[in-house]
Amino acid sequence: MSADGLAQAQNKMRDAGVAPAAIDVFTHYYGELEAGATGLVLEDTIEPLLDPDKLADVEISDDAAAAAIQKTAVIKLNGGLGTSMGMDKAKSLLPVRDGKSFLDIIAAQVLHAREAYGARLPLVLMNSFRTQDDSLEALAAHRGIEVEGLPLDFLQNREPKIRVDDLTPVDWPADPSLEWCPPGHGDIYTALLSSGVLDALLDAGFLYASVSNSDNLGAVPNAQIAGWFAQSGAPYAAELCPRTPADRKGGHLAIRKADGQLILRDTAQTAPEEMDYFTDEFRHPFFHTNNLWFDLVAIKKALTERGAVLGLPLIRNEKTVDPTDGTSPKVYQLESAMGAAIEVFEGATAIVVGRERFLPVKTTNDLLLLRSDAYELGDDAGLRLAVEKAPLIDLDSKHYKTVSAFDAHFPHGAPSLKAATSLTVKGDWSFGENVTVTGDASLADEGEPRTLGDGSTLAG
Structure with a gap:
């Protein structure tokens, strides 16, 4: 391991007040990077997932569904700025329907579900430093959205971008904010733990989390899925949708041949020469929606046993420090995918849902x-x-x-x-x-x- 490069990065994170657990996770991925890890999942190491459970076939009693959603918290990934669409503030503040923003509609979804099921159903955002203030101000307009004793948000962590040439943290005086990047949405587990939100949810009696992107208005709180998840006894589950030609670039689940474990494979984890396999909607007939369900007790146990390092597969993203300047130094962003945690939990599962639960706005x-x-x-x-x-x-x-x-x-x-x-x-x-x-x-x-x-x- 490049001791000097790692030490510089660790010191930079400490000086910026990054949580010790997040520094430990970064240290793990830095070691993976230096060891030459690419995060690639080769086709001959996996088998397609062909027959997962389908929500349409599931029978859950009304009582079981209501009981499960009463123990569920809703977590929305809300760190995105919508830069690909020319935005410089939280993407979730974009008006999307009748003058209402993503956050307005999400708040309405949660408030309606609370009334329908008599559930507390807290809404918690995973914000970034650049989305926190505006998003909390927007939520304040929705009276009663808070749940007593629980925060409305927690912050995702940040880490230094690493120079490709010498694996040191990049220095960019023209705009020091560009020296930093988020660790991917796989950071949710570390951030939940280090922020204290995971313990707060457990102390308040919540057992499950329904997690999705804030730009996906299809992920409405759903008591039937909550009941299915509770009844399954699984520590972790992913929602899938049938693939169409329009979904060929989306990640998919597969079964690892070595141990029969479910894993997630994203585009960035696919070798260029194997993209034909990845994009074949008949070979891999379901795509991963990034709508996830966690057993909070199982998450806490795994994080505690592993010292906050779940060891999710590395996603090594190579970019320039200034995305608008192709001549600026090349850097690595060390990331992980939230959905990759499916391989951490024995007994993790998946369920096929209707397409109405996947309505992301990317363009x-x-x-x-x-x-x-x-x-x-x-x-x-x-x-x-x-x-x-x-x-x-x-x-x-x-x-x-x-x-x-x-x-x-x-x-x-x-x-x-x-x-x-x-x-x-x-x-x-x-x-x-x-x-x-x-x-x-x-x-x-x-x-x-x-x-x-x-x-x-x-x-x-």
Whole structure:
């Protein structure tokens, strides 16, 4: 191990007030990095997962479901800034439906579930330093969202970016904040422990956690899944969805041949020459939604026994210290995936759920769809398809990639998409008020800015 590089990184983390447990985890991954670990999962070491449990086949009594959700806490990963969409604040504050943000809708989902089941159902965010203040301010508008004795959030940890050339922590005086990165959402376990939130939940009588991304409004609190998880006795479970051609880049579960253990394989853990296997929706027919269920007692036991180091597979991300400057020094970001913890727990399992539980917003294509009439907001604040199949959206990234550019092109909101099969836009098109899209519709690049007038119908 590069003693000097590691010591520099450890000292930098201590000086910044990073929790000792997080430094221990970083030290583990630094050792993996220096040993040449790539985190790759080769196809000949795994078998496809072909027949997991399906929620549609599960029978859970109303009493069992209600009892389970009364012992469940909702945790949302809320550290993302939406930088890929041109944002510089918490992505969850983006208006997504009727002027309501992701956080507004999540709060409404939780409050509705509490009333429906008579459950305390705490909502806890895993924030980053850059999302904490704005997100807590937004939640304060939802009266009664707090649960007495429990915090509304905890902070994910941070770690130094490591230079590729000499494995020392990078120095970037032009913007010192760029010297740091989050350790991936696998940090949730360390952060839960070091923040004291894990103990606080256990002391308050909670046994289970339902965890999902804050940009996935499909992950509504669900008593039936809570009942299934409690009844299974499993320490850990993942929600899966059937794969389609649109999901080929998503991570999937597999069975490790060496010991029969379920594991997660993401894109970054796949060798380039094996991407054909990874993207084959028939070979690996289910994708990982990142909606997870934890037994909090089992999590505490594993973290205590392992000194907070669960040993999740390393994800070695190579980037430049300044993502906007390709000439800046190359760095490694040492990350792990939250879902990779499935391989830590013997008896971990998975369940196939409906596609309505997976509605992430990663691009403005997704945003347009969720803002349109192709989706409806239910009484439980869950977003659900109002049509048989969601239309495919493909907006020209030259003109619609950032939220500000997107909003400028849709000043009156989303067009009607409930009669559309697809919408492809090439070039610089703005949409007037009350535009309707039907069938397989497309707009070609006219070489100059154009506008679809108010009341227009764009037919395929």
